[in-house]
Structure formats: C-alpha cells, structure tokens
Amino acid sequence: MDLKKVLPLNGPPIKEVSKYIEKYKNDLIVIKYGGNVFIDRNIFNNFIDDIRILNKLGLSIVVVHGGGPRIKRELDKSNIKSKFIRGLRVTDKKIINIVENVLIDFNKDIVSSLNKEKILAVSINTKNNNVIEIIPENEELGYVGIPNKINTNIIDDIVKKNLIPIISPLGLGKNNLTYNINGDTAAGAIAKSLKSRRLLLMTNVQGVLDKEKKLIEEISSSEVLNMIKDETITEGMIPKINTCLDAINNGVTAVGIIDGRKPHSILFEIFSDKGSGTLIRK
Numbered sequence: 001m002d003l004k005k006v007l008p009l010n011g012p013p014i015k016e017v018s019k020y021i022e023k024y025k026n027d028l029i030v031i032k033y034g035g036n037v038f039i040d041r042n043i044f045n046n047f048i049d050d051i052r053i054l055n056k057l058g059l060s061i062v063v064v065h066g067g068g069p070r071i072k073r074e075l076d077k078s079n080i081k082s083k084f085i086r087g088l089r090v091t092d093k094k095i096i097n098i099v100e101n102v103l104i105d106f107n108k109d110i111v112s113s114l115n116k117e118k119i120l121a122v123s124i125n126t127k128n129n130n131v132i133e134i135i136p137e138n139e140e141l142g143y144v145g146i147p148n149k150i151n152t153n154i155i156d157d158i159v160k161k162n163l164i165p166i167i168s169p170l171g172l173g174k175n176n177l178t179y180n181i182n183g184d185t186a187a188g189a190i191a192k193s194l195k196s197r198r199l200l201l202m203t204n205v206q207g208v209l210d211k212e213k214k215l216i217e218e219i220s221s222s223e224v225l226n227m228i229k230d231e232t233i234t235e236g237m238i239p240k241i242n243t244c245l246d247a248i249n250n251g252v253t254a255v256g257i258i259d260g261r262k263p264h265s266i267l268f269e270i271f272s273d274k275g276s277g278t279l280i281r282k
Helices: 014-024 041-056 068-077 093-116 152-160 183-194 221-229 237-248 265-271
Strands: 028-033 060-065 121-124 132-136 145-150 164-167 170-172 178-180 198-203 218-220 254-259 277-281
Touching: 014 265, 028 041, 028 183, 041 060, 041 093, 041 265, 060 093, 060 152, 060 183, 068 093, 093 121, 093 164, 093 170, 093 178, 121 152, 132 170, 132 183, 145 183, 152 164, 152 183, 183 198, 183 237, 198 237, 198 265, 218 221, 221 237, 221 277, 237 254, 237 277, 254 265, 265 277
Parallel strands: 028 060, 028 198, 060 164, 121 164, 198 254, 218 277
Antiparallel strands: 132 145, 170 178, 254 277
16 A cells, blocks of 8 residues: 555654554554534544544544534523533433434534545444443433443444444433433443553543643553642543543553644554654553
8 A cells, every 4th residue: 555645744654654554453443532622623624534544544443422512502502501510511301302413413424524535434323323321320410321331243343344433422221211421431431342452532632741731642550540649630631531541441452642633633643653642551
C-alpha cells in the first residue's frame, strides 16, 4: 500500500506509521468521540477522515459517541433546565425521550458521513441492534444507567465483516425502558468487554496535566492515583480517569486521553511515537 496516497500531508510521519500498522494489525481499538469536540463541524469532518484512514489501513475500530452539547441545545429549545448530580444529568421520562432522539440522530449523522466516504458503518442504539443492558445508576437520577452486560457477539459480527459499529451511549433496562449512559462509561465498558488493545477518549483538553499545567505524555495507573490524592487531578477529569483505570484493570492494554481539537489527533495517537495526549498504562 502506498501510504503517501492514504495519509494526510499534515498527519504523522510515514516511517512511524509503517511501524505501528504492523503493531495494531490484528487488534481492536475503541474510540469515544464526544464531549464538546463535536460542536465544531471542522473537527467532526477531521474525525470522519481519521476513521476513514484507519479503515483503509485495515484496523478494526469501534466508535462510541456522546452528545452532551446537542442534548443541551434541544433541552434549551424545550425550556427544560437540567439538574446535575455528581456530573450526571437527572433524567425524567420527558428528558430521556429527547436524549434518545438526539443521540440516535447524531449516530445516523456519523454513519451517513462515513458512508459518503465509502466506509460502511452500522448504527447501534436502543432502536437498532441494542448491545448494552443496564442497571439503574440510582433512583434520584431517573433514567440514567450503568452498563451491566455488553452483547459482544453483535459487535464482533459487525467488525468481522470489516464494518464499523457506531454505538450510542444508551441501554435498555427492565421492561425494555431506555436509559442514558455517560459516554466515557459506555466506551470503557465496551472496550473491556471486547478486550480491545486501546481505548481512546477524545476530549477538548490536552490530556492529563501536571501541577505546572504541562502535558504528561505517558503515566502509570499508580501515578494517576497519586495525582488524584494530591489533587493535581480534580473535578471533571476524575470520572474520565476512573473509566481509564477500570479499562486497563480489565484487559485493555492502554488508554489514551487525547486532544480532539488537534488535526488528525487519532492518527497521531495510534501511529506516532509522540501521540496526541496522555497515554495511561497499568
């Protein structure tokens, strides 16, 4: 394969790409695309391009997406104010209907954008091929769930056909009721169930920062725990870190928290020595 024809001019060096293609040849990578990074359509198009290139290079990929900003926009249109408890949206029957519709619409947007690039993707959500069974997080949060079981057979079958599963962070509980799931939590649960080699969490921050606010390119799980104890890592980053630690303690080799605002951040994370964020290993 002529990598010059496949890779973007502003992507990782061809020499490094050649090395890492062999490394990831028979492995699975789970990518969480979410948070505020998909408000910007240019970033979205860049993400689609990266997934197209990974597919062309023969890598097996599973995509899990979020939807926070889009959900907020739709709730604002309906004059519904969200209440949050420990960073999770309190979700009643009216809100879960809006959340489900927004996430499924965004899911279709990703699938159709990939299909236009002649990359075959398959939509997975609570209305189509549901793969996540949940247990309720707790009563006060309403329709918010924690993944209890992942139907890996459906995902495996799709990946074996060289298709890309695009998974919404929704699950079904008892009586087939729909529950919203934190996107990072859903991606982590899927990655560890599939025993993926890598889990990449795309964010709108550089990665994990030290006390001087400088990027840490690679770190161990024990070092991360110490950074939480001494409050170097605080607030919104803690649930993300907990997802990372759960994944690497359950079969995922390493997790990258990457800056999705950077052009071709996924390609740089997988195919370059430097990466594009923070890599957390066991």
